[in-house]
Amino acid sequence: MSEHTQLIDALNVRITTRHYDADPIDPDAARQLESSIDAINTLSGLDIQLVQGHPDVFAADNASGHLANASNYLALVGPKGDPESLEKAGFYGQRLVLTATLYGLGTGWVAGSWDADRARSHCRVTGSQDLYLAITIGPSKTEAAYGSQDYEALCERQRTHRPSKTYEELTAPMEGDARDQAPDWFKAGVEAAAKAPSAMNGQPVLFAYDPVRSDAVARLDPAVSTGSLVDLGIAKLNFQIGAGAGTWLWGDGGRFIRS
Structure with a gap:
């Protein structure tokens, strides 16, 4: 690699x-x-x-x-x-x-x-x-x-490795305008969370941006039966790396405090 x-x-x-x-x-x-x-x-x-x-x-x-x-x-x-x-x-x-x-x-x-x-x-x-x-x-x-492939090729390999939910699907709790107007760091966090592994590839974590508090919230999607707190933690880590500076509060419904 x-x-x-x-x-x-x-x-x-x-x-x-x-x-x-x-x-x-x-x-x-x-x-x-x-x-x-x-x-x-x-x-x-x-x-x-x-x-x-x-x-x-x-x-x-x-x-x-x-x-x-x-x-x-x-x-x-x-x-x-x-x-x-x-x-x-x-x-x-x-x-x-x-x-x-x-x-x-x-x-x-x-x-x-x-x-x-x-x-x-x-x-x-x-x-x-x-x-x-x-x-x-x-x-x-x-x-x-894939040891001889460059970084861009490895990124493309991951992109096509398995199906992934879209930004719109992972931000389902948000209205269309709010979703589009969310800051870039939030969008980057969701993009990173979309690459997180999860049980049965269920991708059971939903994200929402709160414009009043200028932070984000992560919740398990009740419609995905395979979702677990482990999945929630994995997705939060990926989101945090993608979004940059910030810290999650633990728990279902925990907030990402942007620093």
Whole structure:
């Protein structure tokens, strides 16, 4: 893959990886990733862990061809029964996904393609914690196939990789005039959120610009049954990167405070 140095670059080229190389993660990349994980855990109160060399967690899907050579994962662990931490797992998990992209690694959010009990046996989960879900990670056959392509070609690959909702669909709560007159930072945030992964590609997060408060609001779309707080967190992270300076308040209906 071409070298990228900004999170927005990673956001613009990253696609879900299902086929991995059998080689282990490069030790230098693993150390850098562990450093990023430590910083995020301190900031978020989560206990995200990099677990390597356990293909048994993905044995069924590796055997079926849904995945290939999946053996490493980010275990998203956090406080049990805490909705805010679920959203943070999406937000900060996506931050690590984009960081891994900058290190040349493939990633894939996992909901059903894993053995959660086996995954728990390979990571730390205390009695007060849950293993929310996992993110496969590793050297990627998919990315290796595009290693000679430039940034623009990789962006085009992502654009055509899967269907995406339009700006109008993702801002459905807004009236037409308000939608058109929203500031550029809001439009850029929605454009970035449109590239966020989500369960079953449901893209269940809707955004609205509030002209009175000059901020934005994100809500789960009740019409999308697959939507979750993890999806909300992922979409918020992408929006924040696209919009630039600003901070989200947690929760369904949380506001993006532009700074």
